[in-house]
Amino acid sequence: MTLLYTQKLEACLRDRGNRQIKPAMEAYQRNQFPFLGIRSPELAVLLRAFWQEEGLPAADELLIVVAELWALPEREYHYAAMQLLEKRRKLLTPQSLALLERLIVDKAWWDTVDLLASQTVGGLLLRHPELIDDAVARWMASGHMWLQRTALLFQLKYKQRTDTELLFDCIRRLAGSREFFIRKAIGWALREYAKTDAAAVRAFVASVELSPLSVREALKRVASAEPTNELDNIG
Numbered sequence: 001m002t003l004l005y006t007q008k009l010e011a012c013l014r015d016r017g018n019r020q021i022k023p024a025m026e027a028y029q030r031n032q033f034p035f036l037g038i039r040s041p042e043l044a045v046l047l048r049a050f051w052q053e054e055g056l057p058a059a060d061e062l063l064i065v066v067a068e069l070w071a072l073p074e075r076e077y078h079y080a081a082m083q084l085l086e087k088r089r090k091l092l093t094p095q096s097l098a099l100l101e102r103l104i105v106d107k108a109w110w111d112t113v114d115l116l117a118s119q120t121v122g123g124l125l126l127r128h129p130e131l132i133d134d135a136v137a138r139w140m141a142s143g144h145m146w147l148q149r150t151a152l153l154f155q156l157k158y159k160q161r162t163d164t165e166l167l168f169d170c171i172r173r174l175a176g177s178r179e180f181f182i183r184k185a186i187g188w189a190l191r192e193y194a195k196t197d198a199a200a201v202r203a204f205v206a207s208v209e210l211s212p213l214s215v216r217e218a219l220k221r222v223a224s225a226e227p228t229n230e231l232d233n234i235g
Helices: 002-014 022-028 040-054 062-071 075-087 094-105 110-127 129-142 145-153 164-174 180-194 198-207 212-218
Strands: none
Touching (some): 002 062, 002 075, 040 075, 062 075, 075 110, 094 145, 110 129
């Protein structure tokens, strides 16, 4: 059943690929992955129609279909796999984390890692907080840039539920990284948390030696994240 489902979805998308826009899509991702040539809005329409006709994979088939899609070379299949995970996110269990980690490091780039980290993994760990300490310790110790970026970004949507001690500890440990995607993630995570507690972010940035990129990203919208009163609006 799962292989047949994947084959049907593969054929559905492959038939709609556009060779004319394919090179530009590949160039945008630095020619790391082949594309079919289906832009995001059209892909969403195609997937919605496919799921209306074929339904969604059952709980015991979901991760198999996702893995089969990820094994295909073209990037649109990886996007389809991530959308499936989001649509069926309530079916994910602690045992699903191993596959999610594999997806993060396999064919890794920001366009897959960031969604997996901030939505799929973040959502799973929010429902199963008992997994967080071991998972973050494993990612940080791995030395793998994309897993470490996941440690920085999985709480991106947590707001008041953010474990600031954990976030700040991860940032301190990675503050000296020369990797662009780590420095950018540090700033992104802080900027997002500043919407919840701008004062805490400002104090933290002042206390830690961060790269200029991280600082710039972290403080980009701090002023707008703080509560305002009438006097603040007087020029």
